[in-house]
Amino acid sequence: MTTDITKNLKAALWVPGLPHVLKPEYNKAYAELGKAMEQAGRQLKEQGVERILYYSTQWISVLGHLYQAKKQLTGYHVDENWYDLIDLPFNFKIDVAFADKLAKAATAQGYQTKLVDYEGFPVDTGTITADRMLNQTGARSNMVSCCVYSDYADTVKLAGTIRAEIEADSVPTAVVIVSGLSGRWYTREIDFVDDGVSDAGDDKWNQKMIALFESGSYDNAEKLIGDYAGACKVDMGLKGLAFLKGVGALSAGRKAKCHAYGGIYGTGAAVMSF
Amino acid sequence: MPTSGQGRIIGGWLAPHPPHLVYGENPPQNEPKSRGGWESLRWAYENCRKRIKEQKPDVILVHSPHWQTVVGHHVTAVPKLEGLSVDPIFPHLFRYKFAMDVDVELAEAIHDEARSDGLIARKMTNPKFRVDYGTIVSLHMMNPDWDIPVVGISANNSPYFYDDNIGQEEMTKLGEATKRAIEKTGRRAVLAASNTLSHFHFNREPNPELPEDMSKEHVFSQSQYEWDVRVIDLMRAGKTKELMAILPQFMREAFAEVKAGSLTWMLSAMGFPEIPATMHGYGTVIGTGNAVVEWDLESRR
Numbered sequence: 062m063t064t065d066i067t068k069n070l071k072a073a074l075w076v077p078g079l080p081h082v083l084k085p086e087y088n089k090a091y092a093e094l095g096k097a098m099e100q101a102g103r104q105l106k107e108q109g110v111e112r113i114l115y116y117s118t119q120w121i122s123v124l125g126h127l128y129q130a131k132k133q134l135t136g137y138h139v140d141e142n143w144y145d146l147i148d149l150p151f152n153f154k155i156d157v158a159f160a161d162k163l164a165k166a167a168t169a170q171g172y173q174t175k176l177v178d179y180e181g182f183p184v185d186t187g188t189i190t191a192d193r194m195l196n197q198t199g200a201r202s203n204m205v206s207c208c209v210y211s212d213y214a215d216t217v218k219l220a221g222t223i224r225a226e227i228e229a230d231s232v233p234t235a236v237v238i239v240s241g242l243s244g245r246w247y248t249r250e251i252d253f254v255d256d257g258v259s260d261a262g263d264d265k266w267n268q269k270m271i272a273l274f275e276s277g278s279y280d281n282a283e284k285l286i287g288d289y290a291g292a293c294k295v296d297m298g299l300k301g302l303a304f305l306k307g308v309g310a311l312s313a314g315r316k317a318k319c320h321a322y323g324g325i326y327g328t329g330a331a332v333m334s335f
Numbered sequence: 336m337p338t339s340g341q342g343r344i345i346g347g348w349l350a351p352h353p354p355h356l357v358y359g360e361n362p363p364q365n366e367p368k369s370r371g372g373w374e375s376l377r378w379a380y381e382n383c384r385k386r387i388k389e390q391k392p393d394v395i396l397v398h399s400p401h402w403q404t405v406v407g408h409h410v411t412a413v414p415k416l417e418g419l420s421v422d423p424i425f426p427h428l429f430r431y432k433f434a435m436d437v438d439v440e441l442a443e444a445i446h447d448e449a450r451s452d453g454l455i456a457r458k459m460t461n462p463k464f465r466v467d468y469g470t471i472v473s474l475h476m477m478n479p480d481w482d483i484p485v486v487g488i489s490a491n492n493s494p495y496f497y498d499d500n501i502g503q504e505e506m507t508k509l510g511e512a513t514k515r516a517i518e519k520t521g522r523r524a525v526l527a528a529s530n531t532l533s534h535f536h537f538n539r540e541p542n543p544e545l546p547e548d549m550s551k552e553h554v555f556s557q558s559q560y561e562w563d564v565r566v567i568d569l570m571r572a573g574k575t576k577e578l579m580a581i582l583p584q585f586m587r588e589a590f591a592e593v594k595a596g597s598l599t600w601m602l603s604a605m606g607f608p609e610i611p612a613t614m615h616g617y618g619t620v621i622g623t624g625n626a627v628v629e630w631d632l633e634s635r636r
Contacts, residue, residue: 183420
């Protein structure tokens with residue numbers, strides 16, 4: 062699916078964060094997205110990935126950035142919207158030492174950071190869903206919050222501190238962005254079988270951006286982010302791309318590959334490797 | 336569920352939910368401990384607690400911006416909800432063991448009335464649901480004994496997804512449906528709008544070593560403070576129509592959390608009462624403006 066990005070960064074993925082992908086029987090797109098995530102997980106296994114670092118747009122922070130640091134993070138999550146779709150028990154092995162390094166590196170660059178080490182911490186739906194599909198070997202995890210006041214450039218810089226730490230140790234690592242594309246939800250009740258991207262314009266925009274990623278035209282894609290985000294209510298303004306840029310996944314010559322694309326309750330969803 | 340004859344709303348409270356208030360109080364349910372802080376708001380809530388004890392309502396209903404739902408308006412409709420609620424944004428301040436009895440009959444009635452009015456409504460029946468910190472903080476600050484059943488109502492994201500007018504129209508209809516449900520089920524109900532007023536806030540914790548350092552607490556900006564005072568003055572004067580008229584501007588210019596619809600829902604349920612509200616206290620939390628305000632509907636009976 063992908064070649065190594067750097068010595069230790071083995072893969073960079075973009076996956077949707079909605080639990081519908083765990084219900085392949087409900088909709089063809091859910092099944093395809095879920096299958097692509099499982100395939101990506103197998104690829105991580107083949108590449109020998111031992112640590113997965115998640116950046117989910119569903120774990121937001123407002124006073125700086127938070128880094129998950131509870132060694133054995135277990136719990137039982139019920140989504141605030143999709144509470145009757147599926148329950149999500151979770152069990153993460155957090156690389157605490159690495160979380161500490163990441164926080165210190167960011168702090169040294171002027172970011173306000175906090176390590177999070179609390180029983181009962183509510184891991185977000187997206188991270189749990191992604192981990193369930195991708196983490197097929199029980200690899201260690203790390204999680205960084207998505208600070209709503211950290212803009213695109215600031216997020217690139219933050220992710221740069223993470224890149225340096227990934228390279229500074231020897232653990233084969235994958236970075237996973239858990240995020241949607243267009244964010245125009247269906248705001249009415251639909252039958253899951255009828256689900257899809259809710260707006261034809263959003264669908265075109267999503268595919269246009271994916272095509273740019275697949276051609277490696279990241280500079281051009283970045284120039285369109287403002288228009289795209291404004292037109293399609295894009296999840297966190299496509300800030301996940303900034304994170305990928307910061308960790309080095311958008312370097313010249315690297316092309317993304319889209320493994321599956323579809324709609325989840327009207328929003329755009331894709332499984333992409335960079 | 337005991338009822339008290341003809342159902343009615345006996346009072347409504349603007350009941351802001353910063354987790355800092357629970358943190359500052361050090362109740363046994365909350366694991367992190369503090370040296371205090373945000374007393375002006377916590378003392379204001381003491382008045383609320385006293386009133387609740389005097390009034391002995393059958394139920395407290397709370398509309399919370401931190402249970403944000405995409406498809407319609409949701410109500411808690413499972414008899415008992417309990418667990419540990421850790422705030423994902425302020426986990427160092429709020430790790431609260433909650434247990435609440437839900438007035439399922441009333442919740443179902445609200446659901447049914449809302450749907451009969453053309454709104455999308457859903458009943459949350461998953462007993463493992465983790466109640467959001469907005470709901471818990473408002474309810475704890477109003478009634479820390481948790482000896483009165485509750486109904487939690489989600490904040491549908493229509494004000495954010497469409498525009499302020501559509502969103503507030505939805506909340507107005509939801510308020511009307513809530514009122515009918517309360518009347519039909521015979522409940523004496525207290526409402527809580529779990530909203531902060533002005534909502535621009537600091538983007539760094541002023542003193543990470545001592546979050547309750549009140550020497551670092553202040554209004555985010557003078558303009559934001561003046562907006563809060565203007566809105567509170569209208570509440571105190573009972574000028575509810577004027578208040579509703581300026582809310583959209585307030586939302587835009589002060590990023591007011593009332594955009595989530597809780598205040599509109601409550602005022603609508605109370606029939607947009609043109610009675611003076613009682614201001615119990617105002618204070619800032621990481622720069623946001625918060626007020627504990629009471630509408631006493633019994634006083635006009």
